[in-house]
Amino acid sequence: MSKKLLESIQFPEDLRKIPREQLPEVAKELREFIINIVAVKEGHLGASLGVVELTIALHYIFNTPEDILVWDVGHQAYGHKILTGRKAAFHTNRQLGGISGFPKIEESNYDAFGTGHSSTAISATLGMAIASQLSGDLTKQHIAVVGDASIASGMAFEALNHAGVTNTNLLIILNDNAIGIDPSVGALKEYLTKVNLDKTPDTDNIFEALNFSYFGPIDGHDLPIITENLEKLKKIKGPKLLHVITKKGKGLQQAEQNQVTYHAPGKFDAKTGEITQKDTSHLPPKFQDVFGYTLVELAKSNKKIVGITPAMPTGSSLKYMMKEFPERAFDVGIAEQHAVTLSAGMATQDYVVFCNIYSTFLQRAYDQVIHDVCLQKLPVIFCLDRAGLVGQDGATHHGIFDMAYLRCIPNLTLVAPRNEIELRNLLYTAQLGLQQPIAIRYPRGRGNILDWQRSFKKIEIGKGETIKKGSEVAILSIGTMATEVSQAINLIDTSRKEKVGHYDMRFVSPLDKSLLHAVFKEYNTLITVEDGVISGGFGSAVLEFASLHKYKNDITLLGISNHFPEHATTSQLKDSEGLSSEKIKEAILNKL
Numbered sequence: 001m002s003k004k005l006l007e008s009i010q011f012p013e014d015l016r017k018i019p020r021e022q023l024p025e026v027a028k029e030l031r032e033f034i035i036n037i038v039a040v041k042e043g044h045l046g047a048s049l050g051v052v053e054l055t056i057a058l059h060y061i062f063n064t065p066e067d068i069l070v071w072d073v074g075h076q077a078y079g080h081k082i083l084t085g086r087k088a089a090f091h092t093n094r095q096l097g098g099i100s101g102f103p104k105i106e107e108s109n110y111d112a113f114g115t116g117h118s119s120t121a122i123s124a125t126l127g128m129a130i131a132s133q134l135s136g137d138l139t140k141q142h143i144a145v146v147g148d149a150s151i152a153s154g155m156a157f158e159a160l161n162h163a164g165v166t167n168t169n170l171l172i173i174l175n176d177n178a179i180g181i182d183p184s185v186g187a188l189k190e191y192l193t194k195v196n197l198d199k200t201p202d203t204d205n206i207f208e209a210l211n212f213s214y215f216g217p218i219d220g221h222d223l224p225i226i227t228e229n230l231e232k233l234k235k236i237k238g239p240k241l242l243h244v245i246t247k248k249g250k251g252l253q254q255a256e257q258n259q260v261t262y263h264a265p266g267k268f269d270a271k272t273g274e275i276t277q278k279d280t281s282h283l284p285p286k287f288q289d290v291f292g293y294t295l296v297e298l299a300k301s302n303k304k305i306v307g308i309t310p311a312m313p314t315g316s317s318l319k320y321m322m323k324e325f326p327e328r329a330f331d332v333g334i335a336e337q338h339a340v341t342l343s344a345g346m347a348t349q350d351y352v353v354f355c356n357i358y359s360t361f362l363q364r365a366y367d368q369v370i371h372d373v374c375l376q377k378l379p380v381i382f383c384l385d386r387a388g389l390v391g392q393d394g395a396t397h398h399g400i401f402d403m404a405y406l407r408c409i410p411n412l413t414l415v416a417p418r419n420e421i422e423l424r425n426l427l428y429t430a431q432l433g434l435q436q437p438i439a440i441r442y443p444r445g446r447g448n449i450l451d452w453q454r455s456f457k458k459i460e461i462g463k464g465e466t467i468k469k470g471s472e473v474a475i476l477s478i479g480t481m482a483t484e485v486s487q488a489i490n491l492i493d494t495s496r497k498e499k500v501g502h503y504d505m506r507f508v509s510p511l512d513k514s515l516l517h518a519v520f521k522e523y524n525t526l527i528t529v530e531d532g533v534i535s536g537g538f539g540s541a542v543l544e545f546a547s548l549h550k551y552k553n554d555i556t557l558l559g560i561s562n563h564f565p566e567h568a569t570t571s572q573l574k575d576s577e578g579l580s581s582e583k584i585k586e587a588i589l590n591k592l
């Protein structure tokens with residue numbers, strides 16, 4: 001058997017030694033390599049398969065890492081990682097102690113800029129290109145690879161607007177596969193489709209109107225065509241954009257045909273592409289589905305309800321409402337800032353707006369939350385999915401800051417249900433008519449309750465619940481951390497267990513002051529437990545309360561200390577952050 005070409009490649013300099021006509025064979029091997037490992041280790045699949053040829057061509061034609069290559073989002077950079085020194089480590093992708101699923105500046109000098117959140121690549125690359133210009137380096141190339149859904153985001157447009165009046169060596173590769181995680185949306189998507197079908201006269205070219213030299217569209221799976229175009233572009237000065245048409249999931253039939261599922265399919269058969277089926281019928285629901293199905297239920301009787309998602313209809317399960325009430329559910333694309341202010345606008349007109357955003361992505365719309373929603377006391381209902389530790393996506397995606405960054409905003413109610421039923425009841429309560437905005441945070445994954453579709457009950461705003469009474473140590477938990485706390489208490493022997501009380505505080509803002517006064521008076525020792533950063537979070541709120549009321553109790557805060565947790569399973573992460581039931585038990589025993 002002939003030796004595989006990929007075996008000879010550790011770094012792009014090895015790739016560049018391979019004759020150009022053999023590059024399609026490298027592409028075939030690289031695809032197989034990605035499929036074989038992702039099939040077992042899981043991760044993002046379709047996006048990387050779609051850019052195999054592009055990845056090879058970029059490293060072949062440009063002198064990376066001297067020429068700078070930035071991947072937007074970075075979920076498509078598996079081929080890039082494999083060709084830049086991480087082939088042997090690729091089986092550790094997204095695992096504890098392994099390489100990151102996204103480009104990471106400290107992982108390799110080929111990862112010019114860390115990513116995970118979308119639409120940052122043009123700004124970052126432009127920054128590098130301007131820096132090169134200032135340093136007098138006029139030959140270095142600066143390349144940003146951006147997807148069709150990501151380029152429609154506000155940040156990308158801001159960068160295009162700036163880049164167009166520079167004379168930098170900036171090359172944007174628009175990787176247009178007409179889909180994000182879900183199908184791309186909006187007028188720009190329609191425009192790109194027209195360009196692709198050659199139905200737009202050149203004078204209308206939107207990128208040329210922004211002073212870019214525009215090239216394409218070209219077939220992004222045809223290596224001779226891509227390499228030829230990149231060679232040509234190397235010699236052209238100033239900002240330029242190459243429009244490349246690719247197919248997400250290219251090379252794996254199932255992934256090409258079912259692009260949404262194969263964005264990140266979990267385990268699958270590398271040969272057939274068949275996803276390893278798990279029987280989930282006996283499992284409790286995912287929190288996202290509790291949101292999605294409950295919203296449909298509520299929207300049936302409350303005609304004022306609308307749902308908004310920035311590009312995550314599948315991940316958030318807003319897709320159920322989009323199917324049932326297409327005129328009242330909106331996917332606005334990767335546009336978190338717009339999603340928030342759009343919600344504010346609709347709320348002024350007395351619509352009951354459920355704006356569902358992953359906790360980590362709401363970070364991008366912080367000013368809109370403060371300035372457009374909370375300052376005006378508009379009763380937008382924020383549903384923050386993926387709050388807490390999310391697992392293998394790692395540092396860029398953990399939803400661990402929301403309690404700290406939202407709790408300080410006046411007029412905003414901040415609540416974390418401890419289970420599916422509470423989430424359902426909070427969604428119900430929120431649409432009954434609130435006088436101010438509310439943020440409901442809940443985690444990735446499943447809960448514990450099978451019969452969660454019970455009749456609705458109103459939840460009193462600002463009221464916590466006593467789960468278990470004790471005498472010496474009170475545990476104050478927020479959200480689904482209640483489960484770990486209950487398990488921790490159950491691990492303690494009966495005589496000491498009785499001394500431990502457990503309170504689900506539910507609301508981070510407003511705090512349940514009467515419950516807190518009672519707890520501070522009954523117990524000497526308090527432990528707060530949260531799946532968020534300690535600085536400024538829920539435990540900090542309890543400390544502020546203690547200070548204000550001059551309580552001198554012993555208080556310990558459990559949560560995430562001042563660092564960025566990496567990628568690993570959520571249970572591994574909970575353990576390393578001191579938030580597993582075992583670690584919480586130890587913290588309790590230390591106090592007994």
Ligand SMILES: Cc1ncc(C[n+]2csc(CCOP(=O)(O)OP(=O)(O)O)c2C)c(N)n1
Pocket residue numbers: 047073075076116117118146147148149150151175177179180181182248310311312334336361364
């Ligand atoms: C700010 C932000 N919002 C949402 C996401 C979630 N997300 C990850 S990939 C993706 C779609 C990207 O689509 P596109 O840019 O077309 O790349 P493709 O997956 O098609 O390669 C989305 C919405 C994100 N990473 N960052």
Ligand SMILES: CC(=O)[C@@H](O)[C@H](O)COP(=O)(O)O
Pocket residue numbers: 073075116117181264315386390393444
């Ligand atoms: C790259 C990205 O941002 C998304 O694909 C993200 O990984 C989705 O996360 P969930 O799997 O939690 O929906």
Ligand SMILES: [Mg+2]
Pocket residue numbers: 147148149175176177178179180
């Ligand atoms: Mg796309």
